[in-house]
Amino acid sequence: MNQKRELLLNTALDLFYYKGINSIGINEIIKVSGVAKKTLYSHFNGKNDLIMAVLNQRHQVFIKWLEDKLSRPGSDHELIDCLFESLQSWFDGNEQALGSFGGCFFINTSAEFSNQESDISHYCRYHKEQVRQLIQSKLNFKSPDLLNAICLLKEGAITTAYLTGESIEAIQSSKNVLHKIVC
Amino acid sequence: MNQKRELLLNTALDLFYYKGINSIGINEIIKVSGVAKKTLYSHFNGKNDLIMAVLNQRHQVFIKWLEDKLSRPGSDHELIDCLFESLQSWFDGNEQALGSFGGCFFINTSAEFSNQESDISHYCRYHKEQVRQLIQSKLNFKSPDLLNAICLLKEGAITTAYLTGESIEAIQSSKNVLHKIVC
DNA sequence: ACAAAAGTAGAACAACTTGTCTATCATTGA
DNA sequence: TCAATGATAGACAAGTTGTTCTACTTTTGT
Incomplete structure (x- = not known):
């Protein structure tokens, strides 16, 4: 359960850090991490929430x-x-x-x-x-x-x-x- | 002719500088400057060209x-x-x-x-x-x-x-x- | 005065954005 | 064993993006 969350967090950090937050969309994060979109939205309230966590x-x-x-x-x-x-x-x-x-x-x-x-x-x-x-x-x-x-x-x-x-x-x-x- | 260009340049600089380049779209620049979209594209080859000029x-x-x-x-x-x-x-x-x-x-x-x-x-x-x-x-x-x-x-x-x-x-x-x- | 140039408004388009939702599958704890 | 939980793929709505295009009006130089 928390494995997915951490995976999303680490993937998002990598993408955000090296390519910029505005340049990276939710779709890219789920594609790279291999996690379903619904799972992302069950762990985070939205992109802003994800950014804060990152x-x-x-x-x-x-x-x-x-x-x-x-x-x-x-x-x-x-x-x-x-x-x-x-x-x-x-x-x-x-x-x-x-x-x-x-x-x-x-x-x-x-x-x-x-x-x-x-x-x-x-x-x-x-x-x-x-x-x-x-x-x-x-x-x-x-x-x-x-x-x-x-x-x-x-x-x-x-x-x-x-x-x-x-x-x-x-x-x-x-x-x-x-x-x-x-x- | 160059008046429009300068107006676009100054408007774009203002918006880009205070709100970020990725946050400002072409539509906002033409709305604020009051210049037609086609005029913008006659002076600049595209957003990237405009950014370089700014x-x-x-x-x-x-x-x-x-x-x-x-x-x-x-x-x-x-x-x-x-x-x-x-x-x-x-x-x-x-x-x-x-x-x-x-x-x-x-x-x-x-x-x-x-x-x-x-x-x-x-x-x-x-x-x-x-x-x-x-x-x-x-x-x-x-x-x-x-x-x-x-x-x-x-x-x-x-x-x-x-x-x-x-x-x-x-x-x-x-x-x-x-x-x-x-x- | 008149043709050429430069402007206007805005529709259309393809590609993207975030976020929701359905429907199916896998895991797991009691 | 079986219901509950968690994860999956992906369609979808509603909106934004940059760019092109049409049709019309104004400005300008000669």
Whole structure:
């Protein structure tokens, strides 16, 4: 019973993430997953409901991945290196948990749904807040500038890597710059 | 003759930028602009052609705006302040040339068209390159780290401002951090 | 003044969208 | 064993999409 639900969730995430939510119809999801349309509508109230569930699924996976990555480092210097090297590894498609890189799912989704008051936009904002809080909790040097810089450079690196494909230089510069801020 | 073309272009840009390209159909564009459907298809080969023309239009406007903003400052410190204060002003909707803020049109568009080999994605990449080159040409201190940091923080600030709505803190931190890099 | 060009409104079309519904088959728990 | 549950394929309604086309009117250059 829940196997079908998970299958639908994973298939939808794959299709939505790599091809865009508006470009993927219900029919494609059921065709790729091999699940009947009626089964989909018995698990989800509609496409919007499915999108929300997919966002939640991705959020759980991403946060778990990030928590795991940031659990080891001790000093802030190590944390910064660890964070940006993990991002680099993600961009290069070497992070199994996240799948091959297709940008930030939440940024992409937010760009597709321009209505800032929709449930979807709200969830994208929530995700970014959670990521920020996670990074903050791992920092020893509690400086707003440092936290802001880390989050902005991270965001910039993700969108730049997605848009241009290149990222090594950006990651290295981010690390260099941030090391200068840590007292 | 060209009046209709420009009217279509400006109407399409407005609708595409604030509501997303995939969410806006040809019928909406002709309804809002008041131009006949056949006239649209006499000026543009199809929706894709219109999108490319709109991207080009926005690119011209944005580059001209940025060139104007960055023409005054002398030192790199002034350049950094000027750039990020201009961004802040854009986010706040105080830059007439750019209209009210709806994120970066090229990032948003790139997120909607996931096929990285399409004409549309290529143009988005081209725009970002041009912006980077413009900033580079204005910098006295030719440091790759400085240029990368400026571009990444700028990108991060735009997407963060679009997603969360807040930006003042991010802009201030960006300036603080960058001033530490300039020798 | 008049022919050519450029505009108009909107019908038609094929291909798609989400969502509902019918009818049949398989699994399973008591 | 047998009723209940869950899944299946696919037709269907109602709507939207991009695009083409016809028939008519306005603008424009000479």
